[in-house]
Amino acid sequence: MNPENIAYIDVGIIPSLDRFKDILLMLDYKIVFLDEVTTLNEWWRVLRACIDSGFFKDKVLVVTGSASMRLRKHAELFPGRLGKGKYIEVLPLSFPELINILYNGKRISTKDLKKAFEIYKSFGGYPISLNRRKDAIADIIRSFEGEISKQGMSVEISFKIISSLLEKIPSALSYQSIGGDIGVSYKTVEVYVEAFKSLYLANVAYWKHDKKVSFRKEKKIFFRDPFILHSFSFWTGTRFLESALYENIIQEHLYRKYGEIYYYKNKYEIDAIAGDLRVEVKAGKPHRRYPKNVIVLGEEEIPRFLLQLFK
Numbered sequence: 001m002n003p004e005n006i007a008y009i010d011v012g013i014i015p016s017l018d019r020f021k022d023i024l025l026m027l028d029y030k031i032v033f034l035d036e037v038t039t040l041n042e043w044w045r046v047l048r049a050c051i052d053s054g055f056f057k058d059k060v061l062v063v064t065g066s067a068s069m070r071l072r073k074h075a076e077l078f079p080g081r082l083g084k085g086k087y088i089e090v091l092p093l094s095f096p097e098l099i100n101i102l103y104n105g106k107r108i109s110t111k112d113l114k115k116a117f118e119i120y121k122s123f124g125g126y127p128i129s130l131n132r133r134k135d136a137i138a139d140i141i142r143s144f145e146g147e148i149s150k151q152g153m154s155v156e157i158s159f160k161i162i163s164s165l166l167e168k169i170p171s172a173l174s175y176q177s178i179g180g181d182i183g184v185s186y187k188t189v190e191v192y193v194e195a196f197k198s199l200y201l202a203n204v205a206y207w208k209h210d211k212k213v214s215f216r217k218e219k220k221i222f223f224r225d226p227f228i229l230h231s232f233s234f235w236t237g238t239r240f241l242e243s244a245l246y247e248n249i250i251q252e253h254l255y256r257k258y259g260e261i262y263y264y265k266n267k268y269e270i271d272a273i274a275g276d277l278r279v280e281v282k283a284g285k286p287h288r289r290y291p292k293n294v295i296v297l298g299e300e301e302i303p304r305f306l307l308q309l310f311k
Contacts, residue, residue, distance in 0.1 A: 005030040012036040031060045038065040092225045093125030095306045117303040124227030140231045163236040170247040172218035208262035222248040247281040
């Protein structure tokens with residue numbers, strides 16, 4: 001496309017809603033990029049009014065922002081206004097995506113696969129960590145603290161909840177148990193875990209058996225990228241079990257594949273349930289027998305399983 005048909009606007013430098021509106025109404029381009037929209041309070045009101053007036057008819061709007069909590073919430077305020085557009089979530093690299101980058105689609109040996117998994121376990125899928133930036137952990141934590149503070153939430157409470165989580169995972173747990181650890185109500189813990197979910201840092205696997213899902217039973221909370229685990233561990237000074245790292249990796253990849261994630265625990269435990277897959281993750285050798293439809297994965301089997309999952 002002719003570059004003269006494309007406009008890029010950094011909303012972060014626009015001082016007011018009135019100025020934002022003036023700029024939008026001056027635009028006569030086929031494609032308009034509005035970057036960092038969440039830096040301007042109530043930006044969505046002006047944009048939605050322009051869309052409703054038909055001003056952007058036959059044009060493409062690309063609206064982006066790094067403040068994921070607010071952007072995700074505000075995106076819900078545009079019902080019926082997407083046209084042929086869609087929401088795009090930019091996530092850290094999955095393990096198969098990292099393999100493609102490291103080996104450019106070439107066939108790799110078992111040794112290469114193991115080496116790549118060691119990289120993924122340590123640095124996750126964030127470019128800032130994979131590129132060995134010295135300030136990677138500090139940058140992740142600063143961003144997290146900034147997002148939490150902007151929402152009027154407490155960094156200190158977040159710190160305590162995350163520390164308690166790291167001590168408990170990968171075991172199923174209750175919000176009451178975390179609240180009891182740090183002296184807050186279970187409702188407060190629930191609100192903060194929802195915030196962590198909105199920031200794409202953590203997710204929740206609920207108990208499921210057959211078609212029955214329980215939102216009241218203990219939950220499995222997992223972190224969505226290995227580097228998040230390492231960063232929060234460094235920040236809080238709290239160690240996590242190696243089994244938590246493996247289980248979190250499996251849970252995240254199944255969630256990306258199927259858009260859902262559950263677990264089961266009764267006479268035996270199944271760490272991850274998604275689609276028609278039942279997966280139990282073991283850091284060592286399994287100590288009990290599982291039903292035939294349960295896949296039991298040890299450290300050596302996980303990398304190959306993740307590759308096969310996305311074929």
